[in-house]
Amino acid sequence: MTTTVLIGATGNIGRASLAAFRTAGFSGVLRAASRHPQRAAQRLPQPGLEWHFFDYAQPGSYAPLLKGAQALFFIAPQAEAVPAARRLLATAAEQGLQRVVYSSGRTTGDVPGRPMHTIEAAVRASGLAWTILRPGWFMQNFTGWLAPSIGEQNAIRLPAGQARTAFVDVRDIGQVVARVLTETGHAGQTYELTGPEAFDHREVAECISRASGSAVHYEAVGEEAFRQLARGWGWSDADIEDTLYLFRLVREGKEASPGPDVERLLGRPPRSLADFCREYAGLWRTTT
Numbered sequence: 001m002t003t004t005v006l007i008g009a010t011g012n013i014g015r016a017s018l019a020a021f022r023t024a025g026f027s028g029v030l031r032a033a034s035r036h037p038q039r040a041a042q043r044l045p046q047p048g049l050e051w052h053f054f055d056y057a058q059p060g061s062y063a064p065l066l067k068g069a070q071a072l073f074f075i076a077p078q079a080e081a082v083p084a085a086r087r088l089l090a091t092a093a094e095q096g097l098q099r100v101v102y103s104s105g106r107t108t109g110d111v112p113g114r115p116m117h118t119i120e121a122a123v124r125a126s127g128l129a130w131t132i133l134r135p136g137w138f139m140q141n142f143t144g145w146l147a148p149s150i151g152e153q154n155a156i157r158l159p160a161g162q163a164r165t166a167f168v169d170v171r172d173i174g175q176v177v178a179r180v181l182t183e184t185g186h187a188g189q190t191y192e193l194t195g196p197e198a199f200d201h202r203e204v205a206e207c208i209s210r211a212s213g214s215a216v217h218y219e220a221v222g223e224e225a226f227r228q229l230a231r232g233w234g235w236s237d238a239d240i241e242d243t244l245y246l247f248r249l250v251r252e253g254k255e256a257s258p259g260p261d262v263e264r265l266l267g268r269p270p271r272s273l274a275d276f277c278r279e280y281a282g283l284w285r286t287t288t
């Protein structure tokens, strides 16, 4: 029986992937990694799912997580991403894993010198059968880190200018993760994961307003104003500067074109922003 390891299993992509495996009736062993496996097991119970301790910052936790497994899905950590990913890939090869799926980023995966670009190169050189996923901006950012400002102030304040973004629903990413880990034919492939259409943030605010009944507006803020906002949310300087870099790419239009890969992989169109707004409307209403 195949054992598949998921790193980042408690996060947005990881939770969506676990749900996709559950829905697909996956019959192998799923080994989910967390720095807090007991808490994760209580919060995310699932038949056939084993929770294991893993911390990128603790080299001794790599081999026990990967021992006896055949396939690995991972996202890289925020800190020391490149050495951590290299160590993970080397350990996976030592432990005899056959398949690796790395979730990178749509635009930064292509930029030499950025950690995701370097990690993609390490994945391709790992000797394992690799697949790289490059998701665009998540729709779930509006129900995650942006939800308090939407719910409490009816505002989306971002340095995104008037640029369009082909937002992807994380549930589609999760379904793609489950597909590429369970089907053959994905080795050596890099997939760009987007939604079906691109929207600017004023249109996102309108979508949320229509669904929730609150008058949410978008304010295009400058970089310094965003720094102030993000410091107020408790973000580190490194996270703020990384995010500002990503929004420069957004303003350059690099996230604007929808791609065909989600539909090709799932055999149906990607979930739409309108459906996302309708399905999550209750969440924005309850935070007002």
Ligand SMILES: NC(=O)c1ccc[n+]([C@@H]2O[C@H](COP(=O)([O-])OP(=O)(O)OC[C@H]3O[C@@H](n4cnc5c(N)ncnc54)[C@H](OP(=O)(O)O)[C@@H]3O)[C@@H](O)[C@H]2O)c1
Pocket: 007, 008, 009, 010, 011, 012, 013, 014, 033, 034, 035, 036, 040, 054, 055, 056, 057, 075, 076, 077, 078, 103, 104, 105, 106, 135, 136, 137, 138, 141
């Ligand atoms: N947000 C977007 O729009 C967007 C778009 C494209 C790409 N991305 C990329 O997608 C990734 C984020 O994915 P996500 O949103 O699913 O993650 P997330 O919700 O931010 O969750 C982070 C995950 O990483 C795990 N983690 C954090 N530090 C760890 C450590 N030291 N050792 C082991 N595990 C650790 C956490 O597990 P525990 O806390 O349980 O240990 C958790 O499962 C990032 O690489 C981001 O750059 C994001």
